[in-house]
Amino acid sequence: MSDSVQHHDHGRTFQPDIEDSPYSTHQLMAEALERLLIEKGVFTTEALRRQIELQDSRTPAQGSALVAKAWVDPSFRQHLLEDVNGAAEAVGIEAGDIPIRALENTVDLHNVIVCTLCSCYPRQLIGLPPDWYKSRAYRSRMVHEPRVVLAEFGTEIADDVEVRVHDSTADLRFIVLPMPPDGAEQMAEADLAALVTRDCMIGVSVPKGAGE
Ligand code: FE
16 A cells, blocks of 8 residues: 545645744753764653653543542641642652642632743642643733733632732642632532633633632
């Protein structure tokens, strides 16, 4: 069987190849470092590929499970507020070495996270950040006009609720602990976890049915 390439209609749209944009200094430095480390036998190409695959495979499910457990288990909630990494480890979730702090939403306070510098994000618990989280518009506007940006996400925060914006860094990451939905006491933990979306843990959204 011979190889073949299916050509579709190229006359309509043009998407630039990613190679078309010039390499940045940091991309060049990262690639040079990567090649050196492989050359020196510090790690292999296969090990690096596996690590990237592992990073890419992380989803918000780990974070959702932690939030749901915190909603039904007050002592776990306390543990999570004191030490996210330790609380996660206690239930078999690997949260990594970088400290993560849980920001608890209340009837008076709504928390939202941003990284004004780049894209620091609790990847171990909620996966890779969405493109908008890395955009300049989000990084700058969330600081200057958080209520306006939140409204654009469909999240209206009442005037009497304080909005607090937290700037993530390379050394400290955050995850928002949203308010539980009404009737959470009667719900199963798995059903509660299904309500905790990625955006709820970033703080640009709230769980369906939560009293905010
Ligand atoms: Fe960052």
